[in-house]
Amino acid sequence: MPHNFDEIIDRRNTGSFKWHYSDDTIPLWVADMDFKAAEPILTAIEQIVQHGILGYTVPTEPLYQAIIDWHGSRYGLWLDKQDILFSPGVVPSLVLLMKVFTEVGDAVLINDPIYTPFMTKVLDNKRKLVTSALKEVEGKYRLDLDDIEAKIVEHKVTLYLFCNPHNPGGRVWTLNELKALLSICKKHNVAIVSDEIHQDLTLSGYQFTPLLTLAEAAGYAHKVVSLTSMTKTFNIAGIKGSMIFAKDRALLRKISKQQRLSDEHELNLFAYAAMRSAYEEGGDWLAQALDYIEANIDLTVQFLEKHLPKIKVMRPEASYLIWLDCSAYFDDDQALYDALREAKVELSAGIKYGREGHLKMRINVACPEAVLREGLNRVYSALNSNENPKA
Ligand SMILES: Cc1ncc(COP(=O)(O)O)c(C=O)c1O
CATH class of the missing domain: 3.90.1150.10 (Aspartate Aminotransferase, domain 1)
Structure with missing residues (x-):
């Protein structure tokens, strides 16, 4: 069904974070x-409201299947149900994974520029922030692999918070770039948390590769986690909700245990419904x-x-x-x-x-x-x- 993207909807006075002005900015x-x-997402939410019962809700089999099919068919990331954990958001997951992989005072590597919470959450959680500037080559950002390795060694980095596709700058890191990065991290035993929230917004001519599809082949799945969400893709950020993917049982148990310390492993029923309908019918x-x-x-x-x-x-x-x-x-x-x-x-x-x-x-x-x-x-x-x- 054709959607009218030209429609102008007034978002002022709705509590919108984006439209926070009293004038016409x-x-x-x-x-x-x-x-x-x-x-389909709006209908799924309406159906819950019509049903009228908003009680405790758990992820269903069709929801898991929708997540598995979406990531498998689009990106070749074939997940088992056990590889999937839920989290209220990608930023909360960055913090969670920092706690899984590091202790206070440990060095965490990020790129510069980067989506702001990568910096603030590292500092707020009292880890040492180490940055590697992206290099601009012919109007595109590149990873400075030599600098990344040097910084890892110099600062004894234990965790790399990585962003793919990158925000800001919009790079979709290539297979070769990802392989090179994995190889450096493996060499120095650095865990990688890959924020892939922009994956589905990959534009024509580019191919998004989930880091997890390479991690197993590299024998490094026990140190790689990816984070993603339907919220950015489908413009439903106000609903909150995201996923954590990993391919190693022991690592998943560790993440799950950390989540349960603060009971952060569940989503609200609207988020589960929106996620399922987005992945089943939002294409x-x-x-x-x-x-x-x-x-x-x-x-x-x-x-x-x-x-x-x-x-x-x-x-x-x-x-x-x-x-x-x-x-x-x-x-x-x-x-x-x-x-x-x-x-x-x-x-x-x-x-x-x-x-x-x-x-x-x-x-x-x-x-x-x-x-x-x-x-x-x-x-x-x-x-x-x-x-x-x-x-
Ligand atoms: C790279 C990146 N990660 C995470 C987020 C936010 O994720 P969440 O709302 O699930 O915490 C954004 C939002 O712009 C983003 O650009």
Whole structure:
């Protein structure tokens, strides 16, 4: 069924984190789409409400099967039911896995730039934060494998919190990159937690490889965990809910035990229902959403090339988030963010994703085209008249 992605739905005064303004500012920041959820998901939720009983609920066999089929048929990640654990969110799982693999004071490696909680959760949980900057080569980020290995050795890293597809920058790491990474981590006995929440937003021409599909062959499944969720894919983040996958029985027992310390192994009944219907029946909505997103990415790239040609645009391989280098226009991160806010458009400030985000902005283009066009006009008015004197 064709979905109307052009529909503009007013999200103000709904408690929306994204639309938090009292004026008509356009939010092109947090990774939340302005599209109505897929019909089958809404129907599944309505059915629960109609039924009227909202009691304790556990995952059902059809739910496990839906998760298994989705990941197996799309990515060749064939899971057994026992390989799947549930968690309220990917960020809570990052913290959980940090507790499984490390002790207070241990060194945890991340890349820079990276989705902010990777940094804050390591520090909040009193682990030592070690960063390896991504290298920009021909307009794309690359893993600096030499630097990663050097940092692992220098800081005695025990855990690597990895992001694939990467946020921000949108890289879908290739098979070869993943194999090289696994081999370095195995050599130095470093556990890897791979945040794969953006997996289903892989854009045409790219192939997402779950790290777990390589871990077993590398004889390293006991040290690899992947985290993913239906919430980002299907724009149902307010429902909360995610999955933890691993392929090693002893590791799964350890994770499960850690989860039960704080009783964090269950989801609410709406999340289970949304997850099942998303994976059973959401494929059509997702395909249409990705087409719409690709068109919005094209529109944005063309607009910026024409009107703000000094912005360096990193075209994503996955997701609806585009990484923009605005250093030709501004020389101060706060001034850049403020100028955009003054023009009544909000983007995510790159500096929040680490030092490598200096003078970068992340723009979210998952909104109706008309909203995006107006947002881009505002970006133009904020940046056009400015020039970085040092650039
Ligand atoms: C890489 C990455 N991981 C995790 C999350 C959030 O996951 P959750 O809401 O399940 O905690 C996001 C949200 O933008 C993200 O981009």
